[in-house]
Structures are given as C-alpha cells and as structure tokens.
Amino acid sequence: MNAPDTADHLKNENTKTRKPVPRGLKMTGPVLFSYGFRPFFLGAGIWAVLAMLLWILSLTLGMPLGGSYDALNWHAHEMLFGFGSAVLAGFLLTAVPNWTGSLPVSGTPLIILAGFWLAGRLAFLYPDLIHFYAAIALESLFLPLLLVICAREIIAGKQWKNLKVLIGVTILTIxxxxxxxxxxxxxxxxxxxxxxxxxxxxxxxxxxxxIVPSFTRNWLNRNQKTRFPVPFNRYDAICIIIGAFALLSWIFIPETMVTLLLACLAAVMHIARLIRWRGWETAPEKLLVILHIAYAFIPAGFIAIALSAADMLNAYSTLHILTVGAVAMMMLAVMGRATRGHTGNALTASPLTILSYTCLIASALLRPFAEIILNYFHTILALSALLWIAAFALFLIEYAPMLLQDRRQRAE
Structure with missing residues (x-):
C-alpha cells in the first residue's frame, strides 16, 4: 500500500465510510492548479528565496524595499504573512478535502486564490507605486478569502471538530x-x-x-517496533491549553513574571509531550526526524520567552527561535512530506532533502545570536540568511519538478 500522506492523518473519526479523495486530482488546465499544495508550496519556496535575497540587497545596497512601508517592516511582514500564509494555504487546501470527503479546490478558483496571494507580494515590493493604502487593501484580501473557503468546506462537511484549526487562521488574519x-x-x-x-x-x-505521533506510530509499526507514541489524550489537551495561555501572556504582557512562569510551565509540558512521541526511534528516517526536531523548537521557544521576560534574552532572538526554528522548519518538513505523498513519490528523505534540513537547522540555531553577539551582528545575520536561502533553494531543486508534473503511479 502507498504510505499515507499528511492530510490523511487529519481525518476525523467519523469519516471511516467516506470515499478517499483522489490524490493529485486534475480537473482542467495545468497540473500546477490541480491541487492546492502545488501552487502554494511552489510559491512559498520561491518567495522564501527571493524575499530573503531582496532583504540582503536592501541591507547591503540600500535598495528601497517596501517603499513607505519600510524595508524592516516589509521583511517581517513577508516572512510571516507572505511565505507563511502560502504554506498554510497549501496545507489547508490539501487537508480540508480529506477531512470532508469533498473535491479539492482546483482549476479557476485555485488560480484566482493564488492570484490574490501573488498580487499581494508584487504590490508590497513597492506599495507606493499603486498607492500605499491600495496596496495594503489588496494584500489584506488573501487570508480572509482562504478563511472563507476553508470554513465553507468544513461546515458543509459537518467536520465540527476541525473548526478549531480555523481559530489559528482567524488570529493570523487579524x-x-x-x-x-x-x-x-x-x-x-x-x-x-x-x-x-x-x-x-x-x-x-x-x-x-x-500528525507527528501518527506518522511516528505508522513508521514504527512498519518496522516491527513494539513501543509506540502515547495516543492523544487529556495530557495533550492540557499542553495545548497551557501553551495557548503562555502565548497570550507573551502577546499582551511579554515582560512580566506571569509570562515567565507560564512559559516555563509550557516548556516543561511540551518537552514531556515530545518525549511521549518517541522520536529518537525514527532516527533512520530523516523525513520523520525533522518533524520531531521542528516541534522541539516549541519548548525551546517557550524557554526563550521566559528568558526574555526575565530580561536575559533579546526579544528579537526569542522571535527568531520560534519563526525560523519551529514555524519555518515545520513548514519545510510538511511541504516536503505532503508533496511526496501527493505526487506518488517515496516517503523517504533524499540526500538533497537532508541537506536542506541541515541548512535550516543551522540557520535557526545561528540567527538568535545576531542580537546576542552584537560585534558580529552583520556576519551572523548574513550567514543565517544564506543558510535559509540554501535550505529553500534545495527544496525547490528537488520538489519543484514534483509540483509541476502529474502524479507518479506507484504499485499498490
């Protein structure tokens, strides 16, 4: 049997009789717009490279990036809401059909949605060109459209338990x-x-x-292991709740004792949660190991939040531990795995994929030190940026052909 892909593990318990959605379904037009993951994972990879290159050019050559929006604000925005939103869109537009059993958004609707994302990126390169406020209005349309599309499908499919995922999309839109x-x-x-x-x-x-413990369990089972990750239970729910409260405290009162204590508690609980998933046993398969490493940056981020609250760590270092370490690394891992699963390629990490992971891990570990070792700020910043570019350039070299070609047929 083909190994299950990312979206398969997010089905609700009441979908046992629902027919599976065809993988790589192509309706009309180019294969790039046959499934949500294709244009958005490709766009995310390209933008991860281009946006960072433009940011380096802005720092080194003074290129007026972002116009009146300011280059620093542009960089922060495009990493969070340009690159990040594309990965999120690709994931959700692939996962939602598996939750609901409906056909995926494809063809013209997908072209229009991807067009809004691309228009936002182009408009923000120099927003004053079309008018500052018009560029902001245009850029602000994509996330609400994505939210409406996903909400409509989840509600129509009566997948009420999956509505909680839309909370994150709503928060991101706001x-x-x-x-x-x-x-x-x-x-x-x-x-x-x-x-x-x-x-x-x-x-x-x-x-x-x-998905992390589910993938891990499946791999361990295929390899005749007998000890599996602990299934989702009340402890996991408490971990998420404590983590959410710690994040809320960090958002509104980042430099307080309350934030310090909540972040410390969340870090300990999420370390224990990660240990319960037995990630060390997946060492032979780097496609799995990277998921555990990415999640490990969640408790690392909570520790950083606690240190920042105690005035022992720069706020920017804290932010980059979470953005590069947890968010970008999990996105890179999921993009690669989902692309392989949905295009009929083997669910195993190639040497190129492993090198891509290595570059991003190095970037994540190095970037926070730019604000800590100020004498080497620009050197560390440049090296971390180059490692980021290398990670996503390697992703494009290997995965762009998969995203642009029809699904491969593998023997069952």
Missing part, C-alpha cells in the same frame, strides 16, 4: 490587519508579530500534535 495598522499609525509592529507567530505556534501544537 494579526495581518494589526500589522498594517501599526505600520500606518506608529511604526510598532512587535505586537502584531507576536500575535502572528503565536497563531502559527498554536496551529503546530494542534495539527503537529496529531
């Missing part, structure tokens, strides 16, 4: 508007950035907490 508001009125986007990062972390705690 965070984008607050980010724009901050740029327009006072230039402070730290609050909005914390909201956006927290939305992604919440989604990883919820969705990652389902």
């Amino acid at each position: 965070a984008n508007l607050i980010f724009h508001y901050g740029v327009i009125f006072d230039g402070d986007v730290a609050f909005a950035s914390r909201i956006a990062v927290s939305a992604y972390v919440l989604l990883i705690m919820i969705i990652g907490g389902r």
